[in-house]
Amino acid sequence: MTTSVRVRFAPSPTGYLHIGGARTALFNWLFARRNNGVFILRIEDTDRSRSTDEYIQAIMDGMTWLNLDWEEGPYRQTDRFDIYRGYAERLIQEDKAYYCTCLPEELEERRQQSLAEGKSPMYDGRCRELRLKPAEPAAVRFRVPRGGQTVVQDMIKGAIAFENSVLDDMVILRSDGTPTYNFVVVVDDIDMKITHVIRGDDHVNNTPKQIHIYQAFGWDVPQFAHLPMILGSDKARLSKRHGATSVTAYRDMGYLPDALVNYLVRLGWSFGDQEIFTRQELIQHFSLESIGESAAVFNPEKLLWLNSQYIMNSTPEALADAVLPFLEQAGVLAEDTQVDMQWLGKAAYSLRERSKTLLEMASQMKCYIADEIAIDQKARGKHLKPESIQVLADVRTVLEHATEFSATVIEPLVNELAVAKGIKLGAVAQPLRVALTGGTASPGIFEVVEIMGKKLVMKLLAKVIGG
RNA sequence: GGUCCCAUCGUCUAGUGGCCCAGGACGUGGCCCUCUCAAGGCUAAAACACGGGUUCGACUCCCGUUGGGACUACCA
Numbered sequence: 001m002t003t004s005v006r007v008r009f010a011p012s013p014t015g016y017l018h019i020g021g022a023r024t025a026l027f028n029w030l031f032a033r034r035n036n037g038v039f040i041l042r043i044e045d046t047d048r049s050r051s052t053d054e055y056i057q058a059i060m061d062g063m064t065w066l067n068l069d070w071e072e073g074p075y076r077q078t079d080r081f082d083i084y085r086g087y088a089e090r091l092i093q094e095d096k097a098y099y100c101t102c103l104p105e106e107l108e109e110r111r112q113q114s115l116a117e118g119k120s121p122m123y124d125g126r127c128r129e130l131r132l133k134p135a136e137p138a139a140v141r142f143r144v145p146r147g148g149q150t151v152v153q154d155m156i157k158g159a160i161a162f163e164n165s166v167l168d169d170m171v172i173l174r175s176d177g178t179p180t181y182n183f184v185v186v187v188d189d190i191d192m193k194i195t196h197v198i199r200g201d202d203h204v205n206n207t208p209k210q211i212h213i214y215q216a217f218g219w220d221v222p223q224f225a226h227l228p229m230i231l232g233s234d235k236a237r238l239s240k241r242h243g244a245t246s247v248t249a250y251r252d253m254g255y256l257p258d259a260l261v262n263y264l265v266r267l268g269w270s271f272g273d274q275e276i277f278t279r280q281e282l283i284q285h286f287s288l289e290s291i292g293e294s295a296a297v298f299n300p301e302k303l304l305w306l307n308s309q310y311i312m313n314s315t316p317e318a319l320a321d322a323v324l325p326f327l328e329q330a331g332v333l334a335e336d337t338q339v340d341m342q343w344l345g346k347a348a349y350s351l352r353e354r355s356k357t358l359l360e361m362a363s364q365m366k367c368y369i370a371d372e373i374a375i376d377q378k379a380r381g382k383h384l385k386p387e388s389i390q391v392l393a394d395v396r397t398v399l400e401h402a403t404e405f406s407a408t409v410i411e412p413l414v415n416e417l418a419v420a421k422g423i424k425l426g427a428v429a430q431p432l433r434v435a436l437t438g439g440t441a442s443p444g445i446f447e448v449v450e451i452m453g454k455k456l457v458m459k460l461l462a463k464v465i466g467g
Numbered sequence: 468g469g470u471c472c473c474a475u476c477g478u479c480u481a482g483u484g485g486c487c488c489a490g491g492a493c494g495u496g497g498c499c500c501u502c503u504c505a506a507g508g509c510u511a512a513a514a515c516a517c518g519g520g521u522u523c524g525a526c527u528c529c530c531g532u533u534g535g536g537a538c539u540a541c542c543a
Contacts, residue, residue, distance in 0.1 A: 121468090140541095175541060205538040353505055353507090434503095439503090443504085445502060
Protein backbone atom coordinates (compact mmCIF):
# COMPACT_ATOMS: atom_id res chain seq x y z
CA MET A 1 0.00 0.00 0.00
CA THR A 2 1.38 3.34 -1.01
CA THR A 3 0.53 6.50 0.85
CA SER A 4 -0.81 9.18 -1.39
CA VAL A 5 1.44 12.08 -2.27
CA ARG A 6 0.99 15.31 -0.33
CA VAL A 7 3.18 18.30 -1.13
CA ARG A 8 3.14 21.94 -0.17
CA PHE A 9 4.28 25.34 -1.31
CA ALA A 10 5.21 27.36 1.74
CA PRO A 11 6.07 30.96 0.92
CA SER A 12 6.60 33.62 3.52
CA PRO A 13 4.44 36.64 2.75
CA THR A 14 7.23 39.18 2.83
CA GLY A 15 6.95 40.08 -0.85
CA TYR A 16 5.14 39.28 -4.07
CA LEU A 17 5.29 35.89 -5.71
CA HIS A 18 8.61 35.99 -7.48
CA ILE A 19 10.06 33.92 -10.28
CA GLY A 20 11.89 31.53 -7.99
CA GLY A 21 8.91 30.97 -5.73
CA ALA A 22 6.68 30.46 -8.71
CA ARG A 23 8.92 27.72 -10.00
CA THR A 24 8.97 26.01 -6.62
CA ALA A 25 5.18 26.19 -6.54
CA LEU A 26 5.01 24.89 -10.09
CA PHE A 27 7.24 21.88 -9.40
CA ASN A 28 5.21 21.00 -6.33
CA TRP A 29 2.01 21.39 -8.30
CA LEU A 30 3.29 19.25 -11.16
CA PHE A 31 4.50 16.57 -8.78
CA ALA A 32 1.10 16.50 -7.08
CA ARG A 33 -0.77 16.36 -10.38
CA ARG A 34 1.53 13.73 -11.80
CA ASN A 35 0.98 11.49 -8.81
CA ASN A 36 -2.67 12.26 -8.19
CA GLY A 37 -1.59 13.86 -4.96
CA VAL A 38 -2.67 16.83 -2.91
CA PHE A 39 -1.14 20.28 -3.26
CA ILE A 40 -1.23 22.44 -0.15
CA LEU A 41 -0.61 26.15 0.25
CA ARG A 42 0.88 27.13 3.56
CA ILE A 43 1.75 30.67 4.55
CA GLU A 44 4.90 30.90 6.64
CA ASP A 45 4.20 34.09 8.50
CA THR A 46 5.83 33.43 11.85
CA ASP A 47 7.81 36.61 11.39
CA ARG A 48 4.89 38.91 12.03
CA SER A 49 6.84 42.09 11.51
CA ARG A 50 7.64 41.29 7.90
CA SER A 51 4.45 39.50 6.86
CA THR A 52 1.41 41.25 5.48
CA ASP A 53 -2.06 40.23 4.32
CA GLU A 54 -1.47 42.17 1.15
CA TYR A 55 1.41 39.89 0.24
CA ILE A 56 -0.59 36.78 1.05
CA GLN A 57 -3.19 37.98 -1.40
CA ALA A 58 -0.55 38.84 -3.97
CA ILE A 59 0.97 35.37 -3.74
CA MET A 60 -2.41 33.75 -4.21
CA ASP A 61 -3.18 36.07 -7.12
CA GLY A 62 0.08 35.08 -8.76
CA MET A 63 -0.63 31.39 -8.34
CA THR A 64 -4.16 31.79 -9.60
CA TRP A 65 -2.96 33.65 -12.65
CA LEU A 66 -0.52 30.82 -13.37
CA ASN A 67 -3.32 28.32 -12.90
CA LEU A 68 -1.62 26.57 -10.03
CA ASP A 69 -4.58 25.50 -7.95
CA TRP A 70 -4.31 23.99 -4.50
CA GLU A 71 -6.51 21.54 -2.63
CA GLU A 72 -5.80 22.66 0.92
CA GLY A 73 -5.03 25.96 2.53
CA PRO A 74 -3.97 28.60 2.69
CA TYR A 75 -2.95 27.55 6.17
CA ARG A 76 -1.39 30.32 8.21
CA GLN A 77 1.21 29.54 10.77
CA THR A 78 0.14 32.47 12.90
CA ASP A 79 -3.15 30.59 13.38
CA ARG A 80 -1.27 27.60 14.71
CA PHE A 81 0.94 29.03 17.42
CA ASP A 82 -0.75 26.99 20.13
CA ILE A 83 0.11 23.79 18.31
CA TYR A 84 3.78 24.74 18.06
CA ARG A 85 3.96 25.76 21.70
CA GLY A 86 2.54 22.39 22.69
CA TYR A 87 5.20 20.56 20.78
CA ALA A 88 7.93 22.82 22.09
CA GLU A 89 6.69 22.14 25.59
CA ARG A 90 7.05 18.45 24.96
CA LEU A 91 10.66 18.85 23.87
CA ILE A 92 11.47 20.86 26.97
CA GLN A 93 9.90 18.26 29.21
CA GLU A 94 11.91 15.52 27.53
CA ASP A 95 15.02 17.66 27.93
CA LYS A 96 15.45 17.84 24.17
CA ALA A 97 15.16 21.60 24.32
CA TYR A 98 16.20 24.12 26.93
CA TYR A 99 15.75 27.70 28.03
CA CYS A 100 18.39 30.17 27.04
CA THR A 101 18.67 33.58 28.62
CA CYS A 102 21.42 34.93 26.42
CA LEU A 103 20.40 38.31 25.02
CA PRO A 104 20.34 38.88 21.26
CA GLU A 105 22.89 41.66 21.63
CA GLU A 106 25.25 39.40 23.56
CA LEU A 107 24.82 36.69 20.96
CA GLU A 108 25.63 39.13 18.20
CA GLU A 109 28.70 40.32 20.04
CA ARG A 110 30.00 36.78 20.52
CA ARG A 111 29.32 36.01 16.90
CA GLN A 112 31.41 38.95 15.79
CA GLN A 113 34.16 37.95 18.14
CA SER A 114 34.23 34.34 16.88
CA LEU A 115 34.33 35.61 13.35
CA ALA A 116 37.20 37.95 14.20
CA GLU A 117 39.09 35.05 15.70
CA GLY A 118 38.49 33.05 12.57
CA LYS A 119 36.16 30.65 14.31
CA SER A 120 32.67 29.53 13.34
CA PRO A 121 30.09 32.04 14.55
CA MET A 122 28.01 29.39 16.29
CA TYR A 123 26.07 29.54 19.51
CA ASP A 124 28.54 28.49 22.19
CA GLY A 125 25.98 26.45 24.12
CA ARG A 126 26.48 28.24 27.42
CA CYS A 127 22.88 27.67 28.54
CA ARG A 128 22.80 24.13 27.22
CA GLU A 129 23.56 22.35 30.47
CA LEU A 130 22.20 24.96 32.88
CA ARG A 131 18.72 23.42 33.10
CA LEU A 132 17.23 26.90 33.46
CA LYS A 133 13.66 27.33 34.60
CA PRO A 134 11.32 29.35 32.44
CA ALA A 135 12.40 32.92 32.96
CA GLU A 136 10.75 36.02 31.62
CA PRO A 137 13.04 36.87 28.73
CA ALA A 138 14.13 33.39 27.69
CA ALA A 139 14.24 31.74 24.30
CA VAL A 140 14.00 28.00 23.86
CA ARG A 141 16.78 26.22 22.04
CA PHE A 142 16.80 22.78 20.53
CA ARG A 143 19.47 20.45 21.89
CA VAL A 144 21.28 19.13 18.81
CA PRO A 145 22.97 15.81 19.59
CA ARG A 146 26.74 16.14 19.96
CA GLY A 147 28.89 14.02 17.72
CA GLY A 148 28.03 11.81 14.80
CA GLN A 149 26.65 12.95 11.50
CA THR A 150 23.33 13.46 9.81
CA VAL A 151 22.68 12.39 6.27
CA VAL A 152 20.11 14.08 4.08
CA GLN A 153 18.78 11.79 1.38
CA ASP A 154 17.93 14.16 -1.42
CA MET A 155 16.00 13.02 -4.48
CA ILE A 156 17.85 15.47 -6.66
CA LYS A 157 21.29 15.73 -5.16
CA GLY A 158 21.69 12.33 -3.57
CA ALA A 159 23.09 11.77 -0.08
CA ILE A 160 24.50 14.82 1.69
CA ALA A 161 26.34 14.30 4.97
CA PHE A 162 26.72 16.89 7.74
CA GLU A 163 28.81 16.63 10.89
CA ASN A 164 26.54 17.34 13.84
CA SER A 165 29.32 19.45 15.28
CA VAL A 166 28.65 22.18 12.70
CA LEU A 167 24.98 22.40 13.68
CA ASP A 168 23.83 25.15 16.01
CA ASP A 169 21.47 24.65 18.93
CA MET A 170 18.89 26.71 17.12
CA VAL A 171 16.21 28.78 18.75
CA ILE A 172 12.79 27.17 18.32
CA LEU A 173 10.84 29.61 20.49
CA ARG A 174 11.77 33.26 20.65
CA SER A 175 11.75 35.00 23.99
CA ASP A 176 8.35 36.46 23.10
CA GLY A 177 7.04 32.93 22.81
CA THR A 178 6.66 32.85 19.03
CA PRO A 179 8.10 29.85 17.19
CA THR A 180 10.76 29.99 14.49
CA TYR A 181 10.97 28.63 10.99
CA ASN A 182 13.08 25.51 11.41
CA PHE A 183 10.74 24.29 14.10
CA VAL A 184 7.34 25.08 12.65
CA VAL A 185 8.26 23.74 9.27
CA VAL A 186 8.84 20.31 10.78
CA VAL A 187 5.73 20.35 12.95
CA ASP A 188 3.60 21.45 10.02
CA ASP A 189 5.04 19.03 7.54
CA ILE A 190 4.26 16.21 9.92
CA ASP A 191 0.89 17.59 10.96
CA MET A 192 -0.11 18.05 7.34
CA LYS A 193 1.23 14.63 6.42
CA ILE A 194 3.58 16.00 3.79
CA THR A 195 5.25 13.14 1.93
CA HIS A 196 7.68 15.12 -0.23
CA VAL A 197 9.34 18.36 0.70
CA ILE A 198 10.16 20.09 -2.58
CA ARG A 199 11.80 23.43 -1.98
CA GLY A 200 14.68 25.68 -2.97
CA ASP A 201 18.30 24.76 -2.75
CA ASP A 202 18.82 27.45 -0.14
CA HIS A 203 17.26 25.12 2.42
CA VAL A 204 19.72 22.23 2.22
CA ASN A 205 21.73 23.54 5.13
CA ASN A 206 18.59 23.71 7.23
CA THR A 207 17.64 20.16 6.50
CA PRO A 208 19.94 18.34 8.95
CA LYS A 209 18.67 20.60 11.75
CA GLN A 210 15.14 19.75 10.81
CA ILE A 211 15.94 16.06 10.65
CA HIS A 212 17.03 16.24 14.27
CA ILE A 213 13.68 17.65 15.22
CA TYR A 214 11.90 14.85 13.37
CA GLN A 215 14.05 12.40 15.28
CA ALA A 216 13.49 14.08 18.62
CA PHE A 217 9.77 13.48 18.17
CA GLY A 218 10.30 10.01 16.79
CA TRP A 219 8.79 10.96 13.45
CA ASP A 220 9.73 9.58 10.05
CA VAL A 221 11.34 12.12 7.76
CA PRO A 222 9.64 12.94 4.46
CA GLN A 223 11.41 12.69 1.13
CA PHE A 224 13.45 15.78 0.32
CA ALA A 225 13.99 17.32 -3.10
CA HIS A 226 16.04 20.51 -3.25
CA LEU A 227 15.63 22.55 -6.40
CA PRO A 228 18.59 24.45 -7.83
CA MET A 229 18.38 28.23 -7.65
CA ILE A 230 17.50 30.66 -10.39
CA LEU A 231 20.23 33.20 -11.05
CA GLY A 232 20.36 36.56 -12.76
CA SER A 233 22.49 37.29 -15.80
CA ASP A 234 25.49 37.99 -13.57
CA LYS A 235 25.06 34.58 -11.93
CA ALA A 236 24.06 36.13 -8.65
CA ARG A 237 20.79 35.12 -7.09
CA LEU A 238 17.90 36.59 -9.05
CA SER A 239 16.84 39.88 -7.52
CA LYS A 240 15.19 43.16 -8.32
CA ARG A 241 18.23 44.64 -9.93
CA HIS A 242 17.96 42.02 -12.65
CA GLY A 243 14.68 43.58 -13.72
CA ALA A 244 11.22 42.19 -13.28
CA THR A 245 11.12 39.35 -10.79
CA SER A 246 7.51 39.29 -9.69
CA VAL A 247 5.10 37.07 -11.51
CA THR A 248 2.46 39.75 -11.75
CA ALA A 249 4.92 42.06 -13.48
CA TYR A 250 5.02 39.56 -16.33
CA ARG A 251 1.26 39.45 -16.41
CA ASP A 252 1.19 43.23 -16.72
CA MET A 253 3.80 43.20 -19.48
CA GLY A 254 1.53 41.03 -21.57
CA TYR A 255 2.89 37.56 -20.99
CA LEU A 256 0.63 34.54 -21.11
CA PRO A 257 0.59 32.41 -17.96
CA ASP A 258 1.16 29.22 -19.92
CA ALA A 259 4.24 30.74 -21.54
CA LEU A 260 5.72 31.67 -18.17
CA VAL A 261 4.96 28.22 -16.81
CA ASN A 262 6.57 26.62 -19.84
CA TYR A 263 9.64 28.79 -19.44
CA LEU A 264 9.94 28.17 -15.72
CA VAL A 265 9.60 24.43 -16.01
CA ARG A 266 12.45 24.25 -18.51
CA LEU A 267 14.70 26.05 -16.07
CA GLY A 268 16.22 23.00 -14.49
CA TRP A 269 13.95 20.37 -15.94
CA SER A 270 14.03 18.83 -19.36
CA PHE A 271 12.43 16.13 -21.42
CA GLY A 272 14.75 15.25 -24.29
CA ASP A 273 14.81 18.00 -26.89
CA GLN A 274 11.25 19.17 -26.33
CA GLU A 275 10.84 22.87 -25.64
CA ILE A 276 7.11 23.49 -25.74
CA PHE A 277 4.70 21.55 -23.59
CA THR A 278 0.99 21.62 -22.93
CA ARG A 279 -0.07 21.32 -19.30
CA GLN A 280 -1.14 17.78 -19.99
CA GLU A 281 2.26 16.88 -21.39
CA LEU A 282 3.94 18.50 -18.43
CA ILE A 283 1.86 16.53 -15.97
CA GLN A 284 2.45 13.38 -17.95
CA HIS A 285 6.22 13.70 -18.24
CA PHE A 286 7.22 15.50 -15.08
CA SER A 287 9.53 13.75 -12.67
CA LEU A 288 11.88 14.92 -9.96
CA GLU A 289 14.57 12.60 -11.28
CA SER A 290 14.99 14.60 -14.46
CA ILE A 291 15.64 17.86 -12.65
CA GLY A 292 19.19 19.12 -13.09
CA GLU A 293 21.51 19.80 -10.18
CA SER A 294 23.00 23.11 -11.17
CA ALA A 295 21.62 26.61 -10.88
CA ALA A 296 20.09 28.20 -13.96
CA VAL A 297 20.35 31.73 -15.31
CA PHE A 298 17.05 33.41 -16.05
CA ASN A 299 16.94 34.39 -19.71
CA PRO A 300 14.25 36.97 -20.56
CA GLU A 301 14.88 36.55 -24.30
CA LYS A 302 13.86 32.95 -24.32
CA LEU A 303 10.80 33.69 -22.24
CA LEU A 304 9.84 36.32 -24.78
CA TRP A 305 10.23 33.83 -27.59
CA LEU A 306 8.08 31.30 -25.78
CA ASN A 307 5.46 33.96 -25.21
CA SER A 308 5.40 34.76 -28.91
CA GLN A 309 4.99 31.07 -29.64
CA TYR A 310 2.03 30.84 -27.29
CA ILE A 311 0.44 33.96 -28.77
CA MET A 312 0.97 32.57 -32.24
CA ASN A 313 -0.81 29.38 -31.34
CA SER A 314 -3.75 30.96 -29.56
CA THR A 315 -7.26 30.99 -30.97
CA PRO A 316 -8.90 34.28 -31.99
CA GLU A 317 -11.31 33.95 -29.07
CA ALA A 318 -8.54 33.47 -26.51
CA LEU A 319 -6.55 36.37 -27.95
CA ALA A 320 -9.56 38.68 -27.89
CA ASP A 321 -10.14 37.95 -24.21
CA ALA A 322 -6.47 38.27 -23.35
CA VAL A 323 -5.77 41.50 -25.19
CA LEU A 324 -8.90 43.37 -24.16
CA PRO A 325 -7.59 44.65 -20.80
CA PHE A 326 -4.45 45.89 -22.52
CA LEU A 327 -6.49 47.83 -25.07
CA GLU A 328 -8.38 49.51 -22.28
CA GLN A 329 -5.24 50.20 -20.35
CA ALA A 330 -3.53 51.67 -23.39
CA GLY A 331 -6.54 53.88 -23.95
CA VAL A 332 -7.13 52.37 -27.38
CA LEU A 333 -10.59 51.47 -26.19
CA ALA A 334 -12.55 53.27 -23.52
CA GLU A 335 -13.42 50.94 -20.71
CA ASP A 336 -17.14 51.12 -21.24
CA THR A 337 -17.00 50.63 -25.00
CA GLN A 338 -19.10 47.80 -26.31
CA VAL A 339 -16.60 45.63 -28.12
CA ASP A 340 -17.45 43.28 -30.93
CA MET A 341 -15.47 40.33 -29.61
CA GLN A 342 -15.62 38.50 -32.88
CA TRP A 343 -14.11 41.46 -34.68
CA LEU A 344 -11.54 41.83 -31.93
CA GLY A 345 -10.64 38.17 -32.29
CA LYS A 346 -10.07 38.63 -35.99
CA ALA A 347 -7.97 41.73 -35.44
CA ALA A 348 -5.87 40.12 -32.72
CA TYR A 349 -5.43 36.97 -34.74
CA SER A 350 -4.04 38.96 -37.65
CA LEU A 351 -1.31 40.24 -35.33
CA ARG A 352 -0.46 36.92 -33.70
CA GLU A 353 2.77 36.47 -35.65
CA ARG A 354 3.92 40.01 -35.06
CA SER A 355 3.29 40.46 -31.36
CA LYS A 356 5.62 39.00 -28.81
CA THR A 357 3.47 40.26 -25.95
CA LEU A 358 -0.15 41.28 -25.49
CA LEU A 359 1.07 44.77 -24.73
CA GLU A 360 2.68 44.94 -28.16
CA MET A 361 -0.43 43.54 -29.71
CA ALA A 362 -2.64 46.16 -28.12
CA SER A 363 -0.41 48.89 -29.38
CA GLN A 364 -0.30 47.47 -32.90
CA MET A 365 -4.04 47.19 -32.88
CA LYS A 366 -4.42 50.96 -32.73
CA CYS A 367 -4.13 51.16 -36.50
CA TYR A 368 -7.30 49.11 -36.98
CA ILE A 369 -9.35 51.53 -34.98
CA ALA A 370 -7.95 55.04 -35.21
CA ASP A 371 -9.29 57.27 -37.93
CA GLU A 372 -6.80 59.98 -37.11
CA ILE A 373 -3.41 58.57 -38.00
CA ALA A 374 -0.05 60.21 -38.23
CA ILE A 375 1.76 59.19 -41.37
CA ASP A 376 5.43 58.53 -40.91
CA GLN A 377 7.35 61.17 -42.89
CA LYS A 378 9.90 58.77 -44.32
CA ALA A 379 7.15 56.42 -45.42
CA ARG A 380 5.25 59.26 -47.00
CA GLY A 381 8.25 60.44 -48.95
CA LYS A 382 8.96 56.99 -50.27
CA HIS A 383 5.51 55.62 -50.97
CA LEU A 384 3.14 58.52 -51.43
CA LYS A 385 4.66 60.22 -54.46
CA PRO A 386 2.23 61.66 -57.01
CA GLU A 387 2.26 58.52 -59.19
CA SER A 388 1.47 56.37 -56.14
CA ILE A 389 -1.40 58.61 -55.21
CA GLN A 390 -2.73 58.11 -58.71
CA VAL A 391 -2.55 54.35 -58.14
CA LEU A 392 -4.40 54.74 -54.85
CA ALA A 393 -7.14 56.61 -56.64
CA ASP A 394 -7.56 53.61 -58.90
CA VAL A 395 -7.57 51.34 -55.87
CA ARG A 396 -10.31 53.41 -54.37
CA THR A 397 -12.43 52.97 -57.44
CA VAL A 398 -11.88 49.23 -57.35
CA LEU A 399 -12.78 49.07 -53.67
CA GLU A 400 -15.89 51.17 -54.16
CA HIS A 401 -17.22 48.56 -56.52
CA ALA A 402 -16.13 45.45 -54.67
CA THR A 403 -19.06 43.13 -54.11
CA GLU A 404 -17.80 42.30 -50.65
CA PHE A 405 -15.27 43.98 -48.41
CA SER A 406 -13.24 40.89 -47.67
CA ALA A 407 -9.67 39.87 -48.35
CA THR A 408 -10.72 37.01 -50.59
CA VAL A 409 -12.70 39.32 -52.85
CA ILE A 410 -10.40 42.34 -52.76
CA GLU A 411 -7.06 40.64 -53.28
CA PRO A 412 -7.76 39.39 -56.83
CA LEU A 413 -9.25 42.75 -57.77
CA VAL A 414 -6.16 44.64 -56.70
CA ASN A 415 -3.93 42.08 -58.35
CA GLU A 416 -5.78 42.60 -61.62
CA LEU A 417 -5.33 46.31 -61.28
CA ALA A 418 -1.59 45.92 -60.86
CA VAL A 419 -1.36 43.67 -63.89
CA ALA A 420 -3.46 46.05 -65.96
CA LYS A 421 -1.20 48.95 -65.04
CA GLY A 422 1.92 46.89 -65.58
CA ILE A 423 3.24 47.44 -62.07
CA LYS A 424 4.24 45.10 -59.30
CA LEU A 425 1.86 44.38 -56.48
CA GLY A 426 4.31 46.05 -54.13
CA ALA A 427 3.82 49.35 -55.93
CA VAL A 428 0.16 49.17 -54.94
CA ALA A 429 0.38 47.46 -51.59
CA GLN A 430 2.98 49.72 -50.01
CA PRO A 431 1.28 53.04 -50.79
CA LEU A 432 -1.98 51.54 -49.61
CA ARG A 433 -0.33 50.33 -46.41
CA VAL A 434 1.13 53.74 -45.69
CA ALA A 435 -2.19 55.42 -46.39
CA LEU A 436 -4.10 53.09 -44.08
CA THR A 437 -1.66 52.42 -41.26
CA GLY A 438 0.69 55.36 -41.47
CA GLY A 439 3.70 53.10 -41.66
CA THR A 440 5.42 50.47 -43.75
CA ALA A 441 4.94 47.44 -41.53
CA SER A 442 1.65 45.69 -40.97
CA PRO A 443 -0.13 42.40 -41.51
CA GLY A 444 -1.06 41.46 -45.06
CA ILE A 445 -2.64 44.53 -46.60
CA PHE A 446 -5.81 42.79 -47.73
CA GLU A 447 -6.31 41.46 -44.25
CA VAL A 448 -5.87 44.98 -42.94
CA VAL A 449 -8.43 46.31 -45.40
CA GLU A 450 -10.95 43.68 -44.38
CA ILE A 451 -10.48 44.27 -40.67
CA MET A 452 -10.67 48.03 -40.97
CA GLY A 453 -13.85 47.87 -42.94
CA LYS A 454 -15.06 49.93 -45.84
CA LYS A 455 -15.99 53.06 -43.96
CA LEU A 456 -12.62 53.56 -42.31
CA VAL A 457 -10.64 52.55 -45.38
CA MET A 458 -12.48 55.01 -47.58
CA LYS A 459 -12.07 57.77 -45.07
CA LEU A 460 -8.32 57.24 -44.81
CA LEU A 461 -7.89 56.96 -48.57
CA ALA A 462 -9.76 60.19 -49.08
CA LYS A 463 -7.35 61.91 -46.73
CA VAL A 464 -4.36 60.91 -48.82
CA ILE A 465 -5.85 61.25 -52.24
CA GLY A 466 -7.99 64.25 -51.56
CA GLY A 467 -11.48 64.73 -52.89
C1' G B 468 36.41 32.14 7.93
C1' G B 469 33.33 27.41 8.40
C1' U B 470 29.66 23.99 6.23
C1' C B 471 27.13 22.37 1.96
C1' C B 472 26.03 22.41 -3.28
C1' C B 473 27.28 23.11 -8.43
C1' A B 474 30.53 23.13 -13.19
C1' U B 475 28.74 20.87 -21.60
C1' C B 476 28.07 26.59 -26.83
C1' G B 477 26.78 33.83 -24.36
C1' U B 478 22.02 31.44 -22.05
C1' C B 479 18.52 26.96 -21.13
C1' U B 480 19.82 22.06 -21.89
C1' A B 481 20.53 16.51 -24.30
C1' G B 482 24.26 13.20 -23.02
C1' U B 483 24.39 8.07 -17.47
C1' G B 484 32.06 4.54 -20.58
C1' G B 485 32.52 3.42 -26.96
C1' C B 486 26.32 5.73 -30.83
C1' C B 487 29.91 12.51 -29.56
C1' C B 488 36.00 15.59 -33.81
C1' A B 489 29.15 16.41 -28.69
C1' G B 490 22.54 16.95 -30.33
C1' G B 491 18.22 20.50 -29.61
C1' A B 492 16.35 25.50 -28.18
C1' C B 493 16.90 31.02 -27.33
C1' G B 494 19.96 34.84 -29.09
C1' U B 495 23.47 36.31 -33.27
C1' G B 496 25.08 36.21 -38.89
C1' G B 497 23.80 34.51 -44.00
C1' C B 498 20.37 32.56 -47.69
C1' C B 499 15.28 31.33 -49.31
C1' C B 500 10.07 32.67 -49.26
C1' U B 501 7.53 37.50 -49.82
C1' C B 502 2.79 43.36 -50.92
C1' U B 503 5.87 45.44 -45.96
C1' C B 504 6.96 43.68 -41.15
C1' A B 505 6.78 39.30 -39.10
C1' A B 506 6.21 34.12 -39.14
C1' G B 507 8.35 29.90 -41.51
C1' G B 508 12.34 26.94 -44.02
C1' C B 509 17.58 26.16 -44.79
C1' U B 510 22.40 27.39 -43.06
C1' A B 511 26.84 29.33 -40.21
C1' A B 512 29.71 30.63 -35.97
C1' A B 513 29.53 28.92 -30.83
C1' A B 514 30.79 24.41 -25.35
C1' C B 515 32.62 19.18 -22.47
C1' A B 516 36.76 24.88 -16.56
C1' C B 517 41.85 22.88 -15.48
C1' G B 518 45.20 18.92 -13.71
C1' G B 519 45.83 14.08 -12.22
C1' G B 520 44.16 9.16 -12.00
C1' U B 521 40.75 4.44 -13.21
C1' U B 522 39.99 1.99 -18.05
C1' C B 523 41.51 -1.04 -24.19
C1' G B 524 38.49 3.57 -24.26
C1' A B 525 36.30 9.06 -20.82
C1' C B 526 31.75 14.77 -21.49
C1' U B 527 30.35 10.52 -18.74
C1' C B 528 33.65 7.18 -12.80
C1' C B 529 37.38 8.85 -8.65
C1' C B 530 40.73 12.66 -6.49
C1' G B 531 42.57 17.52 -6.47
C1' U B 532 42.71 22.70 -8.26
C1' U B 533 40.09 26.78 -9.89
C1' G B 534 35.59 29.31 -10.43
C1' G B 535 30.47 30.23 -9.07
C1' G B 536 26.38 29.78 -5.62
C1' A B 537 23.72 28.84 -0.92
C1' C B 538 23.71 28.79 4.27
C1' U B 539 26.14 30.41 8.61
C1' A B 540 19.85 35.21 12.88
C1' C B 541 15.39 35.19 18.83
C1' C B 542 14.47 35.93 8.92
C1' A B 543 12.13 32.32 6.18
